[in-house]
Amino acid sequence: MVNNLSNSDGNDIVPGDLAQCQKELGELKRQRAAEAKGLMESKGALLRLLDDAEKEKGFAEEERDRTIAIIKNLGDGIIIIEQEKVVLDNPKAEAFFDIEATEIVGQEIWNLISHPKLSPLIKLLQDYRLDLTKQELVLREGLILEVSAVAIIRGSEEGGKMVILHDITREKSMEKMKTEFVSITAHQLRTPLSAIKWTMNMMLDGDLGPVPEGQRDFLQKTYQSNERMIRLVNDLLNVTRIEEGRFLYDLKPQNIIELTEKIISPLRELAEKKGLKFIFEKASIKVPPIYVDQERFGIALQNLVDNAIHYTTQGKVLVSTAYDEQKEEFYFMIKDEGIGIPIEQQKRVFSRFFRAPNAVKTETEGTGLGLFIAKNIVEAHGGKIWFESEEGKGASFYIMIPRDSRQR
Numbered sequence: 001m002v003n004n005l006s007n008s009d010g011n012d013i014v015p016g017d018l019a020q021c022q023k024e025l026g027e028l029k030r031q032r033a034a035e036a037k038g039l040m041e042s043k044g045a046l047l048r049l050l051d052d053a054e055k056e057k058g059f060a061e062e063e064r065d066r067t068i069a070i071i072k073n074l075g076d077g078i079i080i081i082e083q084e085k086v087v088l089d090n091p092k093a094e095a096f097f098d099i100e101a102t103e104i105v106g107q108e109i110w111n112l113i114s115h116p117k118l119s120p121l122i123k124l125l126q127d128y129r130l131d132l133t134k135q136e137l138v139l140r141e142g143l144i145l146e147v148s149a150v151a152i153i154r155g156s157e158e159g160g161k162m163v164i165l166h167d168i169t170r171e172k173s174m175e176k177m178k179t180e181f182v183s184i185t186a187h188q189l190r191t192p193l194s195a196i197k198w199t200m201n202m203m204l205d206g207d208l209g210p211v212p213e214g215q216r217d218f219l220q221k222t223y224q225s226n227e228r229m230i231r232l233v234n235d236l237l238n239v240t241r242i243e244e245g246r247f248l249y250d251l252k253p254q255n256i257i258e259l260t261e262k263i264i265s266p267l268r269e270l271a272e273k274k275g276l277k278f279i280f281e282k283a284s285i286k287v288p289p290i291y292v293d294q295e296r297f298g299i300a301l302q303n304l305v306d307n308a309i310h311y312t313t314q315g316k317v318l319v320s321t322a323y324d325e326q327k328e329e330f331y332f333m334i335k336d337e338g339i340g341i342p343i344e345q346q347k348r349v350f351s352r353f354f355r356a357p358n359a360v361k362t363e364t365e366g367t368g369l370g371l372f373i374a375k376n377i378v379e380a381h382g383g384k385i386w387f388e389s390e391e392g393k394g395a396s397f398y399i400m401i402p403r404d405s406r407q408r
């Protein structure tokens with residue numbers, strides 16, 4: 001006899017139900033077992049993730065320590081700024097300014113303007129709104145720094161600025177010695193060269209007696225060589241004056257068209273002697289007086305026109321002028337049809353002593369100083385100088401001079 005079982009409602013459970021119950025129980029057990037397994041697996045995965053995160057953190061910390069160690073031991077001074085606060089500096093930066101880390105780290109950068117030792121640096125950073133490259137900072141006698149600030153990029157965003165302080169005292173003193181040496185030598189050469197010029201002129205004019213025919217050509221060549229030496233000495237003296245900041249300007253209102261005509265007149269002769277067509281185009285509107293240093297500006301314009309003639313063997317040289325009334329700016333274009341400047345050399349054109357190989361081949365004489373001087377003169381007038389050129393297709397040099405740079 002079978003005793004019937006009852007369910008929780010007190011109803012009898014018949015054997016068929018029991019089998020069903022057992023089946024469901026079995027199913028439930030399997031589900032629980034599967035869930036437990038899943039949980040174990042998730043736990044394992046989580047633990048592994050934690051482990052990985054721990055390792056990553058370790059690597060990141062190691063990386064950070066390494067970076068800090070590098071920064072601390074760098075020969076350059078470093079100051080790191082995040083959200084306008086100094087977050088790190090290195091011993092070199094502290095030594096440059098004779099300060100302790102505690103005086104600077106954690107401070108708002110612009111508040112440091114009142115710090116007696118740091119104020120020159122903070123002022124410089126402020127002037128450039130923390131966007132500067134290779135700006136000189138004379139800290140004291142015997143310490144000149146070159147200051148740059150670079151952005152620290154995290155992902156695709158700027159995560160702060162790194163101020164780099166590079167000691168250039170030695171380079172500067174070497175440069176100064178070199179400049180002084182060149183200046184002294186050039187000055188020493190000037191007097192004898194002038195004396196030679198004077199004597200040669202007398203000889204060529206027959207003031208020292210008749211020149212035998214066979215010797216005139218020889219005398220003329222010597223005169224030309226002496227002229228080149230005088231040009232080189234003058235260029236060197238101008239460069240040393242620029243470098244020593246002694247190239248002083250005397251800006252006066254000038255009739256720029258008349259002045260240009262006066263400057264280019266001897267060059268027109270030179271061009272025509274060479275068989276080149278020389279054209280001067282005046283500005284199409286009336287030009288007000290332009291503030292320039294007559295002598296210095298003459299040197300700049302002369303250099304550009306002289307180059308156009310020297311580096312052109314046939315065709316024309318065009319000097320064109322224009323005035324922009326709205327901007328109050330005067331423009332020159334000096335265009336030639338000569339050898340042009342190879343694209344790969346164009347970046348260096350305004351550097352001292354630069355001469356492109358195609359120029360050296362065609363025109364052996366040249367100092368490579370003319371454009372450097374011209375650029376300095378134009379910029380001292382608050383102007384700009386630039387060019388366009390293609391090798392073999394000529395060059396166009398442009399100058400912009402503001403009407404009155406004293407007001408800018």
Ligand code: ADP
Pocket residue numbers: 303307308311336338339340341349354355356357359360365366367368369370371372394395
């Ligand atoms: P220099 O003419 O005495 O060599 P510059 O400083 O005036 O020195 O010019 C530097 C160099 O720039 C020249 O040697 C030449 O390579 C290039 N250059 C300047 N002007 C021109 C020009 N109009 N056409 C071609 N090359 C030029």
